[in-house]
Each structure stands twice: as structure tokens, then as C-alpha cells.
Amino acid sequence: MAGYGSDNALKAYWDAAGYTYAADAPFAALRQRGSAYIDGTYGLRFTGQPTGGIDQERAWPRTGATAYGAALASDLIPTRVEQASYEAAYVELKKPGSLSISFDPAQRVKRQKVDVIEREFFEPGDNGNIFAPNAPVSTIIEGLLAPLIGPVYGLPAIMVV
Incomplete structure (x- = not known):
């Protein structure tokens, strides 16, 4: 599997952004993980097929x-x-595994009460983060992809006035 772009383009982008990284970082693997995250998170929202x-x-x-x-x-x-x-690759570099969050929706805490402490679990379909609640959200990634994505299916489009 190949990630988007190239290792040299990745390093040039990170350098231009002022990001720090080790010279021996696993660039190809990071590009693969970053690309898989973009495709998995935004793929259904990209226009076309x-x-x-x-x-x-x-x-x-x-x-x-x-x-x-x-x-x-x-x-x-x-x-x-x-x-x-x-950008996603850099998130993964700084916090390995952060782009591949596994979670059990049934265990999402909404509220529970123990004496004076209370927790409650979200029910399936409750809003919160509709994707993975512990997955990172980057405003830089959102901004870069904004012209290429449509609204999340099942949710109303945001109208800018």
C-alpha cells in the first residue's frame, strides 16, 4: 500500500510548517497511516467516486x-x-496509534452516579462525536479538505449566511 505523495514531499511540507522529526522517522509508514486515516474518515464525504x-x-x-x-x-x-x-501523518508521529482508535459505542460514558459521582452512557445514535469519540480532530485537516467534501450523511448541512 502506498500513501499519498512522497517521502520527500512529506518532509518538505513538515519543514515548511516548522514541524520537528527524526531523520530516520518511518516516513513511508507514516504516509500510509495518514492516508488511510484521510480515506477512512473523509472518503464517504468526498464528492464523486x-x-x-x-x-x-x-x-x-x-x-x-x-x-x-x-x-x-x-x-x-x-x-x-x-x-x-x-498532517495526519504528523499526528501519528507525535502520538503513535492515535489515528486508529478502537472503541465500544456501548461503553461511551454519558452519565453514571455512584453516591455523589454520576456517569451516563451514550446510547447508539446519540450525538457526541458521530465518528470515533476518541479520534483526533484537526482543524488544519478539516480546512484543507473543506472544498472537497460534502456534508455528513444524515446530518443537516451547515448554512453560512
């Missing part, structure tokens, strides 16, 4: 994808997608 269909390894390139109302080429992997995967 993978050009190579279900057997395509990554979510990009896509057919029918748009950004800012304009059609994107069906062989394009947007720079924003690569950069978002580099």
Missing part, C-alpha cells in the same frame, strides 16, 4: 469530484489531499 472503482487502493483519484463548484480531472489527486495526509 473512486475512478478505479471499489478495487482502487486509495479514495483518490475520483471521477465526478468537484471543488468550489468546478469539476476536477478524473486522474487528479488534489494537493490538499496529500497535505491533509501529511
